[in-house]
Amino acid sequence: SRELFVLTYGALVAQLCKDYEKDEDVNTCLDRMGYGIGVRLIDDFLARSAVKKCRSYSETADMIAQVAFKMYLGVTPRVSCSSAAGNEFSLILDKNPLVDFVEELPAERASLCYCNLLCGVIRGALEMVHLAAEVTFLQDRLKGDAVTEIGITFLRKAEDRKHKRN
Amino acid sequence: ALVSVICPPPQNYPLYIRSVPTENELKFHYTVHTSLDVVDEKISAMGKALVDQRELYLGLLYPTEDYKVYGYVTNSKVKFVMVVDSSNTALRDNEIRSMFRKLHNSYTDIMCNPFYNPGDCIHSRAFDNMVNSMMMQVC
Numbered sequence: 001s002r003e004l005f006v007l008t009y010g011a012l013v014a015q016l017c018k019d020y021e022k023d024e025d026v027n028t029c030l031d032r033m034g035y036g037i038g039v040r041l042i043d044d045f046l047a048r049s050a051v052k053k054c055r056s057y058s059e060t061a062d063m064i065a066q067v068a069f070k071m072y073l074g075v076t077p078r079v080s081c082s083s084a085a086g087n088e089f090s091l092i093l094d095k096n097p098l099v100d101f102v103e104e105l106p107a108e109r110a111s112l113c114y115c116n117l118l119c120g121v122i123r124g125a126l127e128m129v130h131l132a133a134e135v136t137f138l139q140d141r142l143k144g145d146a147v148t149e150i151g152i153t154f155l156r157k158a159e160d161r162k163h164k165r166n
Numbered sequence: 167a168l169v170s171v172i173c174p175p176p177q178n179y180p181l182y183i184r185s186v187p188t189e190n191e192l193k194f195h196y197t198v199h200t201s202l203d204v205v206d207e208k209i210s211a212m213g214k215a216l217v218d219q220r221e222l223y224l225g226l227l228y229p230t231e232d233y234k235v236y237g238y239v240t241n242s243k244v245k246f247v248m249v250v251d252s253s254n255t256a257l258r259d260n261e262i263r264s265m266f267r268k269l270h271n272s273y274t275d276i277m278c279n280p281f282y283n284p285g286d287c288i289h290s291r292a293f294d295n296m297v298n299s300m301m302m303q304v305c
Contacts, residue, residue, distance in 0.1 A: 013280055
């Protein structure tokens, strides 16, 4: 059930906050956990969605937003390309189910990235399909921004992959 | 004037007291504490019946010359108390019931917040807004 998942995630973050004094440590921990989830989740995703190979970064970003997010979180973020080189994308979430019950970050945790687990998941999953990427939060509703925005920067060019196969 | 109070077990002290207008808040503290005792009395008097019903709207606890006090207890033994001016005769029973229900729903939202520790005083803006709008409607 979704509520159990959201409450479990909340308990996880609250516990991490008790274990680590600094926000950066909590963020790093969440990212690491997400990475561990992502490298495993990708197989489940590929098996259940049976999608074809993505031929470009923008197809990959669309796939993450429209299929993966829909499948696991029930929301579909908007995708926008934020660089001319075509390797930086933004996923814009109007609604983030993970923060349903969190009204706002506590005052002493102002730089906590509450959903940093998601960044790790995306990074881990992409790595398992041989796409290195940096994933961070660019905007966060919990910190007062208008929307929640996740930025994905692909680090290697797609041509490298083709070279390797030949 | 309207006051609302929330009180979970096992501590019997209120986590949230709000009154409109705010000057008389201290006087209400006394009324509230005595009414909590009345709530406890009613619960123990109900006995078996309490276990069967899911929520218990306790109704008018007792009327004093100035105020009427209403109580509500959830099946998790959280007590809500509302003190209303006797001069406010326009308030009907089902309005009070719906106000308690709104309080209960907002309280469960607070409980779901992972950063809220049970037993802390309630400092949520959303909760304050809900209570303020509810009390504005009445006064």
